[in-house]
Amino acid sequence: MARAKHKTTKFVFILVAILGAFFIVDLLWASSSSASQSVASNWAFQNSHAFIVPNVVSPNNNTISSLIKEKSKQDKKGVVPERVLSATFADLPGPELKWEKMSTAPVPRLDGAAIQIKNLLYVFAGYGTIDYVHSHVDIYNFTDNTWGERFDMPKEMAHSHLGMVTDGRYIYVVTGQYGPQCRGPTVSTFVLDTSTKQWQDFPSLPVPRYAPATQLWRGRLHVMGGSKENRHTPGLEHWSIAVKDGQALEKDWRTEIPIPRGGPHRACVVANDHLYVIGGQEGDFMAKPGSPIFKCSRRNEVITYMLFNRNVGS
Ligand SMILES: *[C@@H]1O[C@H](CO)[C@@H](O)[C@H](O)[C@H]1NC(C)=O
Ligand SMILES: *[C@@H]1O[C@H](CO)[C@@H](O)[C@H](O)[C@H]1NC(C)=O
Secondary structure, eight states: OHHHHHHHHHHHHHHHHHHHHHHHHHHHHHHHSSSOOOHHHHSOOTTOSEEEEEOOOOTTTTHHHHHHHHHHHHHHHTSOOEEEEEGGGOOOOOOOOOOOOOOOOSSOOBSOEEEEETTEEEEEOOEEETTEEOOEEEEEETTTTEEEEEEEOOTTSOSBSOEEEESSSEEEEEEEEOSSTTOOEEEEEEEEETTTTEEEEEOOOSSOOBSOEEEEETTEEEEEOBBOTTSSSBOOOEEEEEEETTEESSSSOEEOOOOSSOBSOOEEEEETTEEEEEOOOBOOOEEOTTOTTOOEEOOSOBOOOOEEEEOTTO
């Protein structure tokens, strides 16, 4: 009891110290800067490939001792220590967003997928732990902010790294990883009719992919990029198939112009009749060779971010 109290006091003290130190750096920064706003709103400098931030360290990196060291250097030299960062990391000035805690999700999830249709959020599959994957859908109701209905996915459907898109009623679920750890992907593809909660089969993708960019555009379901069967190698391939009301109108997927840079986990949207593929990853964890449980191991992981826009077929 006494120990717990002592711990709490110590924690509060550290918290106050961090806040105090940050405030001092903020003040110094503001007074040494011509536009005397807060640290955050000064971070983004326009028309610059690099920008300078005051040397505020992250909370889990010996915050206090390094901050105090920096501060004493600062006092001697009378300047705020700075470091130069690539403009890639600049925060855009924006309104302060207020967060509100909502009801807890029914299960923890990693690398599942979610899609909103009107006031309902459909949340699919995902890892519960590295050794356990979910094979059901949970529905969140934005009208009364509750988690409600839960129903099963088809047995053959992937459990993570799904390609997913909706037309407002039908949800297309394309390929993805089947099983936990770093198991292989499946080509199996399905359609969910959200008004009946019925699953339908759909022509399988020609080859399996992890987390491909998936979007509906001009009456066709497009699937691009993702990782290849080894999970790591970026796939550049791009396929499409004509669809209407959850049905494929063609027997086979059509091969389209490959995307310039492949890889998993891109955002993909259609705006002003252009198909945009945004950001994402290159490379990923792979299964340890010979591991009976396909144990994930980190090999050659590379993360990149980029933005490009495709205007295929026009
Ligand atoms: C702490 O920050 C320094 C400098 O930014 C960095 O070199 C070091 O790796 C960090 N340490 C940890 C544990 O994150
Ligand atoms: C969502 O919540 C509202 C308000 O409780 C309710 O009227 C509606 O039926 C719910 N929708 C579904 C699909 O459960």
